[in-house]
Amino acid sequence: MAKMTVEDLRKLREKKQNELNKRDINGKDCQVIIGMGTCGIAAGAKVVLDTFLKVLDEHKITNVAVTQTGCMGLCYVEPTVEVLVPGMPDTIYGKVDADTVRKIVVQHIIDKKLVADHVYDRPSADIIKNGGR
Amino acid sequence: MAFRNYILVCGGTGCESSRADQIFKNLIAECEAQGVADEVQIVKTGCFGFCEQGPIVKILPEDSFYVQVKPEDAKELVAEHIVKGREVKRLLYDKEKSAKHAQVEDIKFYQKQFRIVLRNCGFIDPENIDEYIAREGYEALEKVLFEMTPDDVIEEMKTAGLRGRGGAGFPTWMKWNFTKQAEGDVKYVVCNADEGDPGAYMDRSTLEGDPHSVLEAMTICGYTIGAHQGYIYIRAEYPLAIHRLEVAMKQAREYGLLGKDILGSGFDFDIEIRLGAGAFVCGEETALLQSIEGHRGMPTPRPPFPAVKGLWGKPTVINNVETWANVPVIITKGGKWFSQIGTADSKGTKVFALTGKVCNSGLVEVPMGTTLREIVFDIGGGIAHGKKFKAVQTGGPSGGVITERDLDTPIDYASLQRIGSMMGSGGMIVMDEDDCIVDVAKFYLNFTVDESCGKCAPCRIGGRSLCNILEKITRGSGTLEDIDRINEIGLAMKKGSLCALGQTSPNPVLSTLKYFPEEYMAHIVDKKCPSGKCKKLISFEINPAKCIGCTACARKCPVGAITGEKKQPHTINPAVCIKCGVCKETCKFGAVEIH
Ligand SMILES: Cc1cc2nc3c(=O)[nH]c(=O)nc-3n(C[C@H](O)[C@H](O)[C@H](O)COP(=O)(O)O)c2cc1C
Numbered sequence: 240m241a242k243m244t245v246e247d248l249r250k251l252r253e254k255k256q257n258e259l260n261k262r263d264i265n266g267k268d269c270q271v272i273i274g275m276g277t278c279g280i281a282a283g284a285k286v287v288l289d290t291f292l293k294v295l296d297e298h299k300i301t302n303v304a305v306t307q308t309g310c311m312g313l314c315y316v317e318p319t320v321e322v323l324v325p326g327m328p329d330t331i332y333g334k335v336d337a338d339t340v341r342k343i344v345v346q347h348i349i350d351k352k353l354v355a356d357h358v359y360d361r362p363s364a365d366i367i368k369n370g371g372r
Numbered sequence: 373m374a375f376r377n378y379i380l381v382c383g384g385t386g387c388e389s390s391r392a393d394q395i396f397k398n399l400i401a402e403c404e405a406q407g408v409a410d411e412v413q414i415v416k417t418g419c420f421g422f423c424e425q426g427p428i429v430k431i432l433p434e435d436s437f438y439v440q441v442k443p444e445d446a447k448e449l450v451a452e453h454i455v456k457g458r459e460v461k462r463l464l465y466d467k468e469k470s471a472k473h474a475q476v477e478d479i480k481f482y483q484k485q486f487r488i489v490l491r492n493c494g495f496i497d498p499e500n501i502d503e504y505i506a507r508e509g510y511e512a513l514e515k516v517l518f519e520m521t522p523d524d525v526i527e528e529m530k531t532a533g534l535r536g537r538g539g540a541g542f543p544t545w546m547k548w549n550f551t552k553q554a555e556g557d558v559k560y561v562v563c564n565a566d567e568g569d570p571g572a573y574m575d576r577s578t579l580e581g582d583p584h585s586v587l588e589a590m591t592i593c594g595y596t597i598g599a600h601q602g603y604i605y606i607r608a609e610y611p612l613a614i615h616r617l618e619v620a621m622k623q624a625r626e627y628g629l630l631g632k633d634i635l636g637s638g639f640d641f642d643i644e645i646r647l648g649a650g651a652f653v654c655g656e657e658t659a660l661l662q663s664i665e666g667h668r669g670m671p672t673p674r675p676p677f678p679a680v681k682g683l684w685g686k687p688t689v690i691n692n693v694e695t696w697a698n699v700p701v702i703i704t705k706g707g708k709w710f711s712q713i714g715t716a717d718s719k720g721t722k723v724f725a726l727t728g729k730v731c732n733s734g735l736v737e738v739p740m741g742t743t744l745r746e747i748v749f750d751i752g753g754g755i756a757h758g759k760k761f762k763a764v765q766t767g768g769p770s771g772g773v774i775t776e777r778d779l780d781t782p783i784d785y786a787s788l789q790r791i792g793s794m795m796g797s798g799g800m801i802v803m804d805e806d807d808c809i810v811d812v813a814k815f816y817l818n819f820t821v822d823e824s825c826g827k828c829a830p831c832r833i834g835g836r837s838l839c840n841i842l843e844k845i846t847r848g849s850g851t852l853e854d855i856d857r858i859n860e861i862g863l864a865m866k867k868g869s870l871c872a873l874g875q876t877s878p879n880p881v882l883s884t885l886k887y888f889p890e891e892y893m894a895h896i897v898d899k900k901c902p903s904g905k906c907k908k909l910i911s912f913e914i915n916p917a918k919c920i921g922c923t924a925c926a927r928k929c930p931v932g933a934i935t936g937e938k939k940q941p942h943t944i945n946p947a948v949c950i951k952c953g954v955c956k957e958t959c960k961f962g963a964v965e966i967h
């Protein structure tokens with residue numbers, strides 16, 4: 240690495256900040272928890288995890304921590320994902336694939352609306368009808 | 373590149389010595405073997421401060437805090453936590469917590485802490501400059517070089533109200549300002565990383581966990597006072613800290629953040645490391661400068677102060693590691709922000725090395741004004757093994773004891789002095805009912821007598837005499853006149869010694885005498901040691917009512933002092949007994965008693 244100018248330093252900082260922010264859990268108020276039990280992995284939870292990381296990055300969303308957990312007990316609708324966003328009901332989505340992940344990010348996390356056809360637990364039926372409002 | 377998990381392995385000296393490095397290597401190998409190497413970033417960080425429970429491994433983003441991890445655990449951690457997303461419960465610090473709510477912030481040890489100096493310790497890889505840069509690193513230097521005049525920097529430091537963390541608590545801005553105003557074209561910046569207080573290791577951990585913060589701060593000071601060369605004086609017994617500093621300096625030079633024409637600003641500054649041989653007196657600033665110059669580490673009279681006549685007779689700023697580590701944050705966040713933390717006369721935070729008889733020993737950083745009770749009982753988890761709290765020693769061999777009565781004193785420079793102790797560099801040793809206060813005073817005095825350079829008579833002769841008196845008291849031949857002698861000699865040393873080593877070394881004796889006079893009296897008048905520490909004053913006896921004659925103690929006694937028939941009460945022959953205490957430890961019936 241050659242000697243840096245101020246501009247180089249700023250650029251490097253911005254780039255690295257972005258990387259390190261992902262490690263930092265402070266200031267992350269939203270959480271996406273992916274069920275990675277044997278059943279979940281077999282049903283494609285791994286793809287779901289990778290897609291979440293990719294899509295969040297694409298939308299430059301930094302306040303969401305993507306974490307994993309074991310089997311959530313909803314093996315019949317794996318892969319399952321629990322999404323915790325302040326001001327929204329805690330929601331478990333089932334039968335999630337890459338497309339659903341995009342919907343969850345855009346609708347649930349950005350627009351604060353439930354992705355109604357994939358909700359499998361938590362919000363009661365009428366909340367779902369109202370789209371989470 | 374987004375990783376799905378980050379594994380932070382503690383690379384502090386505490387954890388390294390319990391094989392953290394092997395854990396680190398095993399984790400890398402396991403991630404490879406289990407096919408997740410591309411998705412996980414494994415980082416070796418600085419000390420987490422929770423050394424008691426080390427080696428520490430923290431996995432993000434779940435924020436799972438694994439303690440006492442062994443190299444063999446790597447396989448399970450990767451297979452379970454990383455691959456399957458299930459926390460390895462048996463290794464978690466808090467085994468009750470569910471994954472969803474497992475937060476390091478839930479651990480009481482961290483709740484009351486506020487981290488400025490240790491902001492990056494336990495989070496970044498200290499051997500990777502990019503990670504420091506990502507955490508606002510070198511932003512302060514950039515700001516100073518291109519947007520601030522030296523006077524602006526001094527003004528900001530003044531607003532902040534930062535005071536020296538090495539012991540005396542002198543306002544840092546004033547020191548810089550004196551040196552800036554001193555005549556001379558050559559000036560120096562020195563970092564005091566000698567850290568000689570028994571039990572203290574906050575400077576070591578800061579250097580190991582975040583070396584760039586000190587380099588950046590010294591460069592900022594160089595710009596402010598007009599110096600182009602800095603020295604870090606560090607004891608040779610800190611090999612890991614030295615290594616991390618060397619790596620950091622090399623990386624900073626490659627990036628043009630150290631050396632000629634820093635960031636194209638035209639300002640030159642470089643730093644060299646000087647190794648000390650680990651003499652306590654070399655932490656004293658004038659002795660330290662002598663040592664850097666290649667002379668014997670002996671203090672010289674002040675004035676002249678280093679700010680006027682320091683290294684090679686040139687104006688020199690010398691600050692402590694922790695003091696330095698605060699500087700970049702003050703510049704980036706502003707002096708005003710900093711001054712809002714702490715108390716009226718003491719701003720910011722202080723790092724303490726909490727050791728002794730507490731449950732959680734480790735490094736703690738708290739806002740000034742936190743009480744000792746909060747540190748010992750909330751953060752430290754109270755006294756280990758259900759024993760009773762007796763006192764805390766702060767300020768090391770220059771400080772004094774603080775008792776139950778003063779536990780609610782908010783910690784700052786003035787109030788610690790008021791209760792007869794001092795801030796010191798931050799060693800905090802907790803004592804329980806088993807510690808003999810005269811013995812503790814003797815320990816510290818022995819230390820300063822050993823470490824005295826011998827240049828001035830009050831320290832050399834006074835220290836030795838005090839030590840002899842204490843020795844006499846702990847042997848049971850003390851007299852009431854000895855108390856007067858202690859006070860007389862102590863006063864003479866305070867008044868007449870050349871440097872603060874001699875001036876402060878009577879403090880542990882004087883303060884224990886002030887707070888525990890009855891314990892001195894017990895030794896002198898009753899010839900008894902209440903906590904059973906002073907061997908000459910105790911005797912071991914077997915209570916015949918409790919002894920069942922199992923012979924266990926007689927078999928263990930190394931000198932054959934215990935005799936008796938099987939199934940009959942035994943006796944100890946005091947003429948033979950060496951008071952090692954093995955019989956007391958061995959007896960299952962509590963029949964061995966100390967008198
Ligand atoms: C006997 C003795 C030992 C000292 N040891 C240290 C030390 O290990 N580290 C340190 O930073 N200051 C030590 N000091 C204090 C230094 O003399 C000096 O006050 C300090 O380095 C100034 O930096 P500061 O203003 O940042 O605190 C010691 C002082 C004495 C009298």
Ligand code: FES
Nearest residue numbers: 382384386387420
């Ligand atoms: S050395 Fe690992 S926590 Fe302190």
